[in-house]
Amino acid sequence: MSGATRITAAIAAANKQGRPALIPFITAGHPDMNGFAEHVAILAEAGDVVEIGVPFTDPLADGVTIQRSSERALKAGVSLSWILDTLEQSAAQRTAPVLLMSYLNPLLTMGYETLAGRCVDAGVAGFIVPDLPFEESAPLRAAIEPRGLALVQLVSPVTSGERMKKLCEASAGFVYAVTVTGVTGGGGKADQAAILAYLDRVREVSPLPVCAGFGIREAAQVNAIGTHADGVIVGSALVEVLEQDGDARAFLQSLGGKLHE
Amino acid sequence: MSGATRITAAIAAANKQGRPALIPFITAGHPDMNGFAEHVAILAEAGDVVEIGVPFTDPLADGVTIQRSSERALKAGVSLSWILDTLEQSAAQRTAPVLLMSYLNPLLTMGYETLAGRCVDAGVAGFIVPDLPFEESAPLRAAIEPRGLALVQLVSPVTSGERMKKLCEASAGFVYAVTVTGVTGGGGKADQAAILAYLDRVREVSPLPVCAGFGIREAAQVNAIGTHADGVIVGSALVEVLEQDGDARAFLQSLGGKLHE
Amino acid sequence: MSKQIEQKEQLIQALIAGDYPDSQGRYGPFGGRYVPETLVGAFTRLEQGVSRWLDDTKFRAELNAELRHWVGRPTPLSPAPRLGERWGAEVWLKREDLAHTGAHKINNAIGQALLARRLGVQRVVAETGAGQHGVASAAACARVGLPCEVYMGEIDMTRQAPNVDRMKRLGARVVPVTSGDRTLRAAIDESMREWVSNPTDTYYLLGSAVGGHPYPYLVRELQSVIGREAHQQIIDQAGGLPDVAVACVGGGSNAIGLFHPFIADRSVKLLGMEAGGHGSGLGEHSATLVHGRPGVLHGTYSMLLHDDDGQIQETHSISAGLDYPGVGPEHALLAATGRATYLAVDDNAALDALNECCEYEGLLVALETAHAFAGAREYAMKNPGKRILIGVSGRGDKDLNTLLEHSS
Amino acid sequence: MSKQIEQKEQLIQALIAGDYPDSQGRYGPFGGRYVPETLVGAFTRLEQGVSRWLDDTKFRAELNAELRHWVGRPTPLSPAPRLGERWGAEVWLKREDLAHTGAHKINNAIGQALLARRLGVQRVVAETGAGQHGVASAAACARVGLPCEVYMGEIDMTRQAPNVDRMKRLGARVVPVTSGDRTLRAAIDESMREWVSNPTDTYYLLGSAVGGHPYPYLVRELQSVIGREAHQQIIDQAGGLPDVAVACVGGGSNAIGLFHPFIADRSVKLLGMEAGGHGSGLGEHSATLVHGRPGVLHGTYSMLLHDDDGQIQETHSISAGLDYPGVGPEHALLAATGRATYLAVDDNAALDALNECCEYEGLLVALETAHAFAGAREYAMKNPGKRILIGVSGRGDKDLNTLLEHSS
Numbered sequence A, B: 001m002s003g004a005t006r007i008t009a010a011i012a013a014a015n016k017q018g019r020p021a022l023i024p025f026i027t028a029g030h031p032d033m034n035g036f037a038e039h040v041a042i043l044a045e046a047g048d049v050v051e052i053g054v055p056f057t058d059p060l061a062d063g064v065t066i067q068r069s070s071e072r073a074l075k076a077g078v079s080l081s082w083i084l085d086t087l088e089q090s091a092a093q094r095t096a097p098v099l100l101m102s103y104l105n106p107l108l109t110m111g112y113e114t115l116a117g118r119c120v121d122a123g124v125a126g127f128i129v130p131d132l133p134f135e136e137s138a139p140l141r142a143a144i145e146p147r148g149l150a151l152v153q154l155v156s157p158v159t160s161g162e163r164m165k166k167l168c169e170a171s172a173g174f175v176y177a178v179t180v181t182g183v184t185g186g187g188g189k190a191d192q193a194a195i196l197a198y199l200d201r202v203r204e205v206s207p208l209p210v211c212a213g214f215g216i217r218e219a220a221q222v223n224a225i226g227t228h229a230d231g232v233i234v235g236s237a238l239v240e241v242l243e244q245d246g247d248a249r250a251f252l253q254s255l256g257g258k259l260h261e
Numbered sequence C, D: 001m002s003k004q005i006e007q008k009e010q011l012i013q014a015l016i017a018g019d020y021p022d023s024q025g026r027y028g029p030f031g032g033r034y035v036p037e038t039l040v041g042a043f044t045r046l047e048q049g050v051s052r053w054l055d056d057t058k059f060r061a062e063l064n065a066e067l068r069h070w071v072g073r074p075t076p077l078s079p080a081p082r083l084g085e086r087w088g089a090e091v092w093l094k095r096e097d098l099a100h101t102g103a104h105k106i107n108n109a110i111g112q113a114l115l116a117r118r119l120g121v122q123r124v125v126a127e128t129g130a131g132q133h134g135v136a137s138a139a140a141c142a143r144v145g146l147p148c149e150v151y152m153g154e155i156d157m158t159r160q161a162p163n164v165d166r167m168k169r170l171g172a173r174v175v176p177v178t179s180g181d182r183t184l185r186a187a188i189d190e191s192m193r194e195w196v197s198n199p200t201d202t203y204y205l206l207g208s209a210v211g212g213h214p215y216p217y218l219v220r221e222l223q224s225v226i227g228r229e230a231h232q233q234i235i236d237q238a239g240g241l242p243d244v245a246v247a248c249v250g251g252g253s254n255a256i257g258l259f260h261p262f263i264a265d266r267s268v269k270l271l272g273m274e275a276g277g278h279g280s281g282l283g284e285h286s287a288t289l290v291h292g293r294p295g296v297l298h299g300t301y302s303m304l305l306h307d308d309d310g311q312i313q314e315t316h317s318i319s320a321g322l323d324y325p326g327v328g329p330e331h332a333l334l335a336a337t338g339r340a341t342y343l344a345v346d347d348n349a350a351l352d353a354l355n356e357c358c359e360y361e362g363l364l365v366a367l368e369t370a371h372a373f374a375g376a377r378e379y380a381m382k383n384p385g386k387r388i389l390i391g392v393s394g395r396g397d398k399d400l401n402t403l404l405e406h407s408s
């Protein structure tokens, strides 16, 4: 099964259980590099799809939490190469598909061909690249798509209707619906009704599952959004739990994690 | 006898004794107003002509000593009016003629007519006005000359030959030969031979006695200059003696003051 | 002709023909638009605004009137006879330091502020490094009547304190940036975040020829007035073209403004001076074109100072305005084709050049600009008797604190 | 016509005919040359130098080239639409803030520096208040290659600290003046003392339209370029003469430079704004023409702030450049004849005007200049719909410290 199909399937499986897929996000190697493999395992157990953030010096789509976690991870020595090595070691045991969330430059610098090959080995299923709009994505797609890796497209509340359709059609795995115009972590009070209407609009044109992200922090949000999206992405809130040495598993379960029969 | 004549006569009398006339200078009311009358009396006794400095806020031809004394005198409340009042009270007893050294503005502000009248009453014989070049002096002369008051002209080492002749002829009382190009108090090492040659040049064209001033501080200077000038003016050095509560009389005698037969 | 040289020549011909940026915002391989989806609409609107207004007769007239009557254009071209004598050269100075607010930045700021007003936005955000772009933006926004918010790194706020005061006086809100490297790079990051949060009612007034398309194009068009004037002036005053045109390169806006109108004059060497800092090691300089490799930052694919993991390097320069790890994509192309040459001069050489210019021409230039003088001097020493045109990008009043620290 | 009015009219006619200064350096009853005998030769040489060179074709060409290519003349005339709207007036700004070194002072400094070089002196001394004349003198001397020494009052050195740094950078020696009032007045005293000590090899580069003849004339001639340009520009840009021309008045150089070319245009009201400080009492202001009486200071007979004993008053102004108890003799005549009107605005009004200009035109003017804006505003409020020309004598970068102190 291609990475893209695995992702879509994992989301479908969750939906079949009558709940939105849970896609937890962590910054790789944060709060400490030693815990990374274990954190990935916990996330793969509690979540349907796992999103691993590749730290970058200039995370310009991220809020303070992910900025801080990225900075600390980089300082500790986290690199894309190390992330792929670590993921590769546990690839066989992992059932949930893994997505890399990375700004473009680390990917570009590794070289797309090398990147794609190593991702396949590491069991990575696809990418989310917040500073790569569809128009600039051809070279990356040319390297990853033949290997079945997904490039998840993002859409935002200010994406026009026409463009949204194009992006949904171009996406792979799922469509990432950014719920707020803003950076990760949320903060600004968003109009709930407007968000739900927006998600409905995305779903209407999307052939793929639609997952909502940015600013989702608690069970109430998951429940509300869950009926209008196929999955939810939880990033900053989880990063904060880890930062405070909290129990990631319990936190994810409180959000309605994967049911283990 | 007119003020101008009294001055010239006093210098001639000194010269007759075989010595240059001694013209001591003090800033009126410095170091304290109470001592002013007594200081004038001492100067009139030891000197042949007395020069009284009217303090001014902007003494731009003066060095630090006279700047400082002027500032202190002004702070204490000295004014041209007070100086004239004080001089008037002792006018009768005083034998040596008194000159006022004043920047133009205090004179102008009193009004030349008032000034001339009060000066006559105060026994003032004439004026030295360091910021009044001959070309601008007509209005002042028009007021004081009819009353016999002298306007002493200054010449300097950089005064051209032609101009020097004109100034010497226009002067009254004596000609004030500034020995240095600079401010009062001296300081810069002047070339002694050049100064003497300059004084000879002034004397050659001057129908009046020539008195040298600016930077004369000690007996050796008085002796050297005394053979090339008809009188010497001692200012900053005397002001410093008074400032340090020294014996003005003794200091002036050390410079070869008036012989009292 | 080897294949490579032929390729370069083709790129130069395309440059001269005005083919760049192409419809993708590319300058040969460089440029493009790498921005978050949330900003795609804003960039599209900006691009449409640029093509709608930039050559519009009325807009041009409005802009030209502001440039002439408010900014003080044309700025003069000063002969520098005393420097020339010392260097054995004929030296000409294009005086952007005399433009309103004291640097070339205002050419761009007033142009974009007028554009922002046409686009009907509610507010303007801008980043700043040396503070010159912040001051220019604050002034331009006051002039056109738009609220302005300026993001500035904490470190830059200290070393360019007078400019912080000036921005505030001009009514701008100055937001200290405490994240990242706390200099220009972080200020751009933060401005982008702010824009991402308000993509529809906010205009982002970018200060250099960097960023996603159409910024490098827009900024070059607005700054080219420098080179256009200088081109005419040097012919009028010196009787011919210069042998070399020298400018300092941070993001590259003053340099592209000076160079662009000379690109077709192949006899004119174009010399860009980058900040050599205090060494050529990682983090010791900000000489992007000299030491960098291609990469993507702040929306554009260009030369970049980054490590083997694609992480952006810390940079160093005594001049806040050059302290940036990226550079405009058109410079990357000019460097790749050899049409322009880029060299680095270190902090000390810049300081010396600044002092020399003060002492011999009575002109206190910005520390950024001093790099151009140092480069011009070096060139003159190696090439006697040349006619040298130096882009004086700004004045040095803002640098007095830094100079004082370095004068003992 | 009463006798007095007739007399005034005759003086105005003589002014227009260019009869002043007369051969004695007089402007009607004012002016002249009240200087120590040691300086008489130096003044004579200066006077001869002025008549030899000022209208010499080659000297003029040299000066005009420096003004154009180094100083950045003509400075623009900016329309100020947003201020105009607020004031109910048509407002035009003559932008001396854009001249090299940031104020009108450079027009005079470069002219005198070129003259000094022609006269073959060894060095230049200058006084400064706000520091603008000191910076201009330092720059001009560097440009022409003469050593420069600047006398500056201790108090002014504190309140205009950035300018002290600039002068030093430009190679000038800055001498602190600790005597007298430790501001501009004392600095002039001290410069004169220095000149008295070196009358032959030193050129005294006086910074305002004050001092003994020929300084007020020389400075007026060198500064009149402001008014000549503005006269032409306002006709070209606004289609006619202004109703009023407003300038701030310290010693009076920028004001006479603006006013002089408009004197013959009787319909143009001339309005000089003096520093009202924080009150009209002794020592609380430096509004010489408003509150003063005739007297002699620094070589000229003019209006003066002095007491009944002829002692010069302490003055106060928030702006160092206006903090002077005297004023140029030509202004005294303009005031006496009624051809110009002089009013005072206080520190707070100046601060308000400065902020308003920042906020509505993106222009940080000098505190001195702010007095002109305050005056213009007051005029506009009383006379709706007028065309107002304001002389922007300089920029306010130097005043940031003072502004900061007063902003709480």
Ligand SMILES: Cc1ncc(COP(=O)(O)O)c(C=O)c1O
Pocket (backbone or CB within 6 Å): C103, C104, C129, C130, C131, C132, C133, C207, C208, C209, C248, C249, C250, C251, C252, C253, C254, C255, C320, C321, C322, C366, C368, C369, C393, C394, C395
């Ligand atoms: C005076 C001056 N010159 C040059 C620069 C560098 O910018 P750019 O390379 O965009 O011209 C700056 C940036 O702040 C500046 O202030």
Ligand SMILES: Cc1ncc(COP(=O)(O)O)c(C=O)c1O
Pocket (backbone or CB within 6 Å): D103, D104, D105, D129, D130, D131, D132, D133, D207, D208, D209, D248, D249, D250, D251, D252, D253, D254, D255, D320, D321, D322, D366, D368, D369, D393, D394, D395
């Ligand atoms: C900007 C500015 N304006 C005005 C003045 C006042 O001088 P003046 O009256 O000679 O123009 C000064 C003096 O330093 C100044 O710096």
